[in-house]
Amino acid sequence: MTDPITHRFRSPELLQQALRHRSAGSPHNERLEFLGDALVNLVVAEALYERWPKADEGTLTRARASLVRESSLAELARRLELGDRLELGPGEMKSGGHRRDSILADAVEAIIGAVHLDAGFEACREMVLGWFDASLDELPTGKAEKDPKTRLQEWLQGRQLPRPTYRLVETTGDDHARVFHVACExxxxxxxxxAQASSLRAAEQLAAERVLATLEKK
Known part of the structure; x- marks a missing residue:
C-alpha cells in the first residue's frame, strides 16, 4: 500500500511525535494535535467557502462540523491505517487504544500539525485536501445535514412537544481516555x-440520534 502520509518529512522526529500517544511518554502528540485542530478547521472551511459560493454561514458551519468531528476524523484514520502506526503505552495497547476514536482523531490532527511545522502551510493544506477531497465531494452541494440534537429538537418542536433533556449517567476510564455515558430523554x-463516546458532546449526539430513529419509526 502507498503510504497515505504523502509528505516527506525533513524532520522525521515530528512524525514520530505525532504518532506517539501521551501514554507512551514524552514528547507526545498533544501539542501537535492542538495545532492540527486549528489547521484542519481552517483548510476545510476554506475549501467549503470556495466550493459553495452561495451557501450561508449556517450551512458552511454544519458542513465543516460534519467533516472534522471526532468520528469523521477517526474514520479517516482507519482508512489511512494509522492505528497500527501509533505508539501507545502498555495500558492503552492492552485496552485497544489503537481503535479508539479519540486517539485516532487526535493522531490525524497531530500529523497535520507536524506537516505544518515541517514545511509550512501550503504543504499542510495540500495534504489535508488530499485526505478530505472524497468527503468534500460526497457532501450534497450547498447542503449539510443538521446534527442529531438539532434535528431531534426540530422534530419535537414541529409537533409542539417538549424539548428533549440530556443526562450524564456516568463517566468511566482514565483521565486521558474518558468515556461519557449519556441518556437522552x-x-x-x-x-x-x-449512548457513550469519548466526549460529552459526541455522546449526546449519538443518544439524540437513537431517540430520533425510534420516533421516526413510530
Missing part, C-alpha cells in the same frame, strides 16, 4: 436512549 412520548 423525551417526555411526550416518553422515551430514553443511552
Amino acid at each position: 423525551t417526555t411526550d412520548p416518553p422515551l430514553e436512549e443511552q
Whole structure:
C-alpha cells in the first residue's frame, strides 16, 4: 500500500511525535494535535467557502462540523491505517487504544500539525485536501445535514412537544481516555436512549440520534 502520509518529512522526529500517544511518554502528540485542530478547521472551511459560493454561514458551519468531528476524523484514520502506526503505552495497547476514536482523531490532527511545522502551510493544506477531497465531494452541494440534537429538537418542536433533556449517567476510564455515558430523554412520548463516546458532546449526539430513529419509526 502507498503510504497515505504523502509528505516527506525533513524532520522525521515530528512524525514520530505525532504518532506517539501521551501514554507512551514524552514528547507526545498533544501539542501537535492542538495545532492540527486549528489547521484542519481552517483548510476545510476554506475549501467549503470556495466550493459553495452561495451557501450561508449556517450551512458552511454544519458542513465543516460534519467533516472534522471526532468520528469523521477517526474514520479517516482507519482508512489511512494509522492505528497500527501509533505508539501507545502498555495500558492503552492492552485496552485497544489503537481503535479508539479519540486517539485516532487526535493522531490525524497531530500529523497535520507536524506537516505544518515541517514545511509550512501550503504543504499542510495540500495534504489535508488530499485526505478530505472524497468527503468534500460526497457532501450534497450547498447542503449539510443538521446534527442529531438539532434535528431531534426540530422534530419535537414541529409537533409542539417538549424539548428533549440530556443526562450524564456516568463517566468511566482514565483521565486521558474518558468515556461519557449519556441518556437522552423525551417526555411526550416518553422515551430514553443511552449512548457513550469519548466526549460529552459526541455522546449526546449519538443518544439524540437513537431517540430520533425510534420516533421516526413510530
